Amino acid sequence: MDSGNCEPPVRAPLADTADEGLKIVIVGGFGVGKTTMVRSVSEIRPLNTEETMTQAGVGIDETAGADGKVTTTVAFDFGRISLNARMVLYLFGAPGQERFWFLWDRLFSGTLGAVVLVDPRRVADSWYAIDRLEHHGLPFVVARNNFGPPVHSLDQIRDALTLDDAVPLIDCDARDRESGKTVLITLVDHLYALSRAQEMAT
Amino acid sequence: MTPGSVQHENPDRLYTVTGGRSRADDARLDLVALIVSESQPVPGMQSEHAEILRICRAPTAVVEISADLRLPVSVVRILLADLLDTGSVTARHPRTAAGARLPDPDLLKQVLVGLRKL
Ligand SMILES: Nc1nc2c(ncn2[C@@H]2O[C@H](COP(=O)(O)OP(=O)(O)OP(=O)(O)O)[C@@H](O)[C@H]2O)c(=O)[nH]1
Ligand SMILES: [Mg+2]
Numbered sequence: 001m002d003s004g005n006c007e008p009p010v011r012a013p014l015a016d017t018a019d020e021g022l023k024i025v026i027v028g029g030f031g032v033g034k035t036t037m038v039r040s041v042s043e044i045r046p047l048n049t050e051e052t053m054t055q056a057g058v059g060i061d062e063t064a065g066a067d068g069k070v071t072t073t074v075a076f077d078f079g080r081i082s083l084n085a086r087m088v089l090y091l092f093g094a095p096g097q098e099r100f101w102f103l104w105d106r107l108f109s110g111t112l113g114a115v116v117l118v119d120p121r122r123v124a125d126s127w128y129a130i131d132r133l134e135h136h137g138l139p140f141v142v143a144r145n146n147f148g149p150p151v152h153s154l155d156q157i158r159d160a161l162t163l164d165d166a167v168p169l170i171d172c173d174a175r176d177r178e179s180g181k182t183v184l185i186t187l188v189d190h191l192y193a194l195s196r197a198q199e200m201a202t
Numbered sequence: 203m204t205p206g207s208v209q210h211e212n213p214d215r216l217y218t219v220t221g222g223r224s225r226a227d228d229a230r231l232d233l234v235a236l237i238v239s240e241s242q243p244v245p246g247m248q249s250e251h252a253e254i255l256r257i258c259r260a261p262t263a264v265v266e267i268s269a270d271l272r273l274p275v276s277v278v279r280i281l282l283a284d285l286l287d288t289g290s291v292t293a294r295h296p297r298t299a300a301g302a303r304l305p306d307p308d309l310l311k312q313v314l315v316g317l318r319k320l
Contacts, residue, residue: 013260013262065264
């Protein structure tokens, strides 16, 4: 991988007027469909990259350098949706494991909100993500990605997740563009309602 | 972790690209800050800098540059700091920068309109 001969990007360029990048994060356990959902709604083929961050001596599974600092790497993939002439929404598919959350604040500060994808066969995989989102105060919706005919009702899923009634919970098919769009609209509708309520309260 | 990503990048290359600097904690460019070239690559320029100037002929997010160059975002931020210092690129920063508060309803309304139109 020599930078001197990187393949030129083949994706469509953004409009010259684009000036407002926005972020939404899709989180969930391994193999729950994060990348699939990014792909189905993105206007570009999902790209991936990583962020390495250095932190003074914190005990994560990474190697400490000679200066006692710890370098942690998080890989993520992302897609893009041009919303209008100015606004571009970036969707990040992010892993749900522990060291990722440790870096959350720095990696995804300024994120509008999150989608938690749940595999109904492995509901417990989402507990950690939901707990951390609540802890960080980042608004989110939960989408059940059905890998077959649903066995449980959404109410049963809500109970299993001990999810607050105020948090939207919907079904989705991560492979389907319309379904992915609906999930995003549900999230932004939710954010809008929260933002209106906050504005009213101040 | 995503296979085929940059995570096994040779550390020597990262060192060379950045000249051993680490400015990762400078006023940080957001992942989705949009970068725009203000000048053409010139001969003799570091190849990564020239590549960024080519990529950013149209506005391009920091993460997209990172994916294109196959370099971690932190390294790209350092490269961009050089180019910003010399005015070779400009950055269009997101309004929704880090902050506890929710974005204002007007902005969210525009996002909703955009999503519904897709
Ligand atoms: N049947 C079915 N398969 C799906 C659905 N969503 C995703 N898959 C498949 O499930 C597998 C995992 O999906 P990914 O999108 O790679 O999941 P991920 O969350 O990005 O996985 P990691 O990044 O490895 O954690 C892929 O083979 C998908 O094709 C779905 O709604 N139904
Ligand atoms: Mg994935």
